[in-house]
Amino acid sequence: MVADTWCQLERGKAMRHIQTVIFDMDGTLVDSESVSQKAWQGAAVDLGVELPGEFTCSFIGRNVVSVRALLAERLGGSVDAANEAIRLHNVHFDELSQTDLTLMPGAREALDQLQAAGFPLALATSTYREKALMRLERFGLGDAFATITCGDDVENGKPAPDIFLKAAERMGVDPAHCAVIEDSHNGVRAGHAAGAQVFMIPDMVSPTEEIADMCAAVLPSLRELPAAIAARNA
Known part of the structure; x- marks a missing residue:
């Protein structure tokens, strides 16, 4: 043991x-999860909304469909806002990945x-x-x-x-x-x-x-x- x-x-x-x-x-x-959390905070700043770390940590392990549903619920039921948050997250993640992903x-x-x-x-x-x-x-x-x-x-x-x-x-x-x-x-x-x-x-x-x-x-x-x-x- x-x-x-x-x-x-x-x-x-x-x-x-x-x-x-x-x-x-x-x-x-x-x-990659620490990189992803930084990317979510970058997306939140871009959108001018609050996405607390406790909330974005609930995404860990989930697929994009589930994450989109959680985001839409938090962002006033707007799927468009959720999709934009995911797009911005991906932009930030790709940028951060060049140096931070290990x-x-x-x-x-x-x-x-x-x-x-x-x-x-x-x-x-x-x-x-x-x-x-x-x-x-x-x-x-x-x-x-x-x-x-x-x-x-x-x-x-x-x-x-x-x-x-x-x-x-x-x-x-x-x-x-x-x-x-x-x-x-x-x-x-x-x-x-x-x-x-x-x-x-x-x-x-x-x-x-x-x-x-x-x-x-x-x-x-x-x-x-x-x-x-x-x-x-x-």
């Missing part, structure tokens, strides 16, 4: 052998170690495919995954389980034998609802007691992940 006070292996539940590992991308492998600590090492240990890897990201593939290519991660499932591949985004169910189906593995690696509350809820074993590595949001109870483990970084998965299968 990983010797770390952050690591909380679930208790009282039957251990299920992990056969494949499904990674979220933003905030889990790529340090891999999360231990990302490459965790992928390499899990592959060396024989685990097939999959990606399940709320980001739409075109942008997801560009981001993976930028960091040379495009070949790390046997399958890539994106936000535009499923009808319902996180916290619905659809994306992880689809990813498990594409890998030919029962979700119960999948490890889902997530940073967000919405992602944890989605993985748990899919019946997967969720390993949370918090980024912008810390786990509540409710969220922690849904996890097989809560870890401080990706560096601890290979050992935590190995312990799960021991």
Whole structure:
């Protein structure tokens, strides 16, 4: 077992052998959520509206359809205003990405170690495919995954389980034998609802007691992940 006070292996539940590992991308492998939050604040200034950090953090893990609905509700029910906020966010995000976008600590090492240990890897990201593939290519991660499932591949985004169910189906593995690696509350809820074993590595949001109870483990970084998965299968 990983010797770390952050690591909380679930208790009282039957251990299920992990056969494949499904990674979220933003905030889990790529340090993009902090960039995204800066971009939302830039968009708010451009629009002359207030988008508190607590509100924009609720976007984490959601797809663009869900984010648009939340924005429209806050902006007086205007879908046009929501679309403009998303457009401005994307402009700011693209500008900030040139200098601020990086891999999360231990990302490459965790992928390499899990592959060396024989685990097939999959990606399940709320980001739409075109942008997801560009981001993976930028960091040379495009070949790390046997399958890539994106936000535009499923009808319902996180916290619905659809994306992880689809990813498990594409890998030919029962979700119960999948490890889902997530940073967000919405992602944890989605993985748990899919019946997967969720390993949370918090980024912008810390786990509540409710969220922690849904996890097989809560870890401080990706560096601890290979050992935590190995312990799960021991």
